[in-house]
Amino acid sequence: MISTVLDSLSWLLLLSGCACLLISAIGLLRMPDLFTRMHAAGIGDTLGAILVLAGLMLQAGLSITLVKLVLILFFLLFTSPTACHALARAALAGGQKPLLAENLNTENPISESSPTEQPLP
Amino acid sequence: MMFEVAAVALFPAMFLALARAIAGPTVYDRVLAVNTFGTFTVLMIAVLGFMTDQKDFIDIALAYALINFIGTIAVLKFFAVGDFGYQQESKK
Amino acid sequence: MNRLVHGTSLALTLAVIWYLLSGHTEALLLGLGCGSAATITWLALRMDLIDHEGHPLHLTFRAPLFWVWLMWEIIKANGQVIKIILDPKLPINPRRFRVPASQKTDIGKVIYANSITLTPGTICLDVTESDLDIHALTADGELGLKSGEMDRLVTRLEGDS
């Protein structure tokens, strides 16, 4: 009984994790510039990895494999934002300009909901 | 069964990341795509390990996660300074 | 003194991680584990890696609660970004701005910056003495950061030490 519940739960986690990874990859292709692509890649690095590894953890049960999966997750959660930040800094230093809303002809320009001019709390 | 499905679902994601690595207009896009591809590979290796019931694959996934990070930092440093040995940080 | 405490704690942590990784209880492997932990601690002392930054002991008790909160934030932020990517119109509104960082130490700022980057929709571009340079995908992300909740929580996590 419990194993059935765990099995279906891990199915759910694995599949939603894979869906997250797919969406992240689609976002990587759809986004218009480097910095927006980083946001898309962030989905795969955080939620996608968390869900897939959580699904595998439920299958692993209490064993060494579980510890190693936790360690992988720990590593990904520490390294992916660091790599992302280093990449952003290198790109800025290399002369890449982020595409901002002012230069982007979308239907919701920045003036609609712009909190930028308010004084900081 | 479920691991096969997950592995099959991971393939197009990796393929799309690779497409961005090939298409990416700047070198930074390529680095980002390759880094994401590396994350997908780590997850793929872990899933494959469960699929073939060889839990040793998890060790390989862990090693890959390490190398992925170090590789990204090395490539970025090379493009930023043109040199691996340049001192950019003090220890404190 | 401080080095001694941090070094001992690092050696113990490494030995525990070794045992968790290996799972073998033969005397040979346990001995090798202790030897490895000692060697790495010595090397880390030589590399000058062990201090409150390289081995943040003072965060141990407050960190788990923060992780739980951060996980929930990650899930919420992911939902928003997934909605944007799946939207055929791709309603992005990228913006760049600065938020103040009230943390006193470098490690507090690093935790804050990495938490920001971990929640998709916001990326930390640069860290300076008093504030962070942020790139956000939507106005929601900007509003969420400017409410200052994460800043407050990281400062509380950092504590007085």
Next chain:
Amino acid sequence: MKHHSILRIITKLLIPLILLFALYVQFHGDFGPGGGFQAGVIFAAGLILYALVFGLDTASEVIKEWVLMILVPLGVLIYAGVGVASLILGGNFLDYNVLAHDPVHGQHLGILLVELGVGVTVAAGLTTIFFAFAGRGRRNPEGALITKAANPTQEPQR
């Protein structure tokens, strides 16, 4: 490049773990994947990360070049020494069975020592290669190549 606190702190946190994982792979070669070569590569990767973030000069202060120069042949010596020891004890070259009273025990010990030799050589060799190549084509922050003449603080190579 300016101050980069995130990279510095995360690197400080990760390097001991990377090195521990390398040694774990090293000593569990006969239980799972891995062994000397992989462990050496991971260990060298940890040292290279240190050199990348903190600079080549800091790294070569911590890991002296003459130590590496000793470690590279030392690993080969351990490998060959195990072989010669088994020859002396009456077996074939690298015949581990004679290393201890019990053949299984002897094989364990022999494999462990041989893997240790391989690991030491690979780690030290890869680090040496990195140190040798990373110093080439040094550029100052303005982008000009640093030659030895223009950088008098650098000691002449022996």
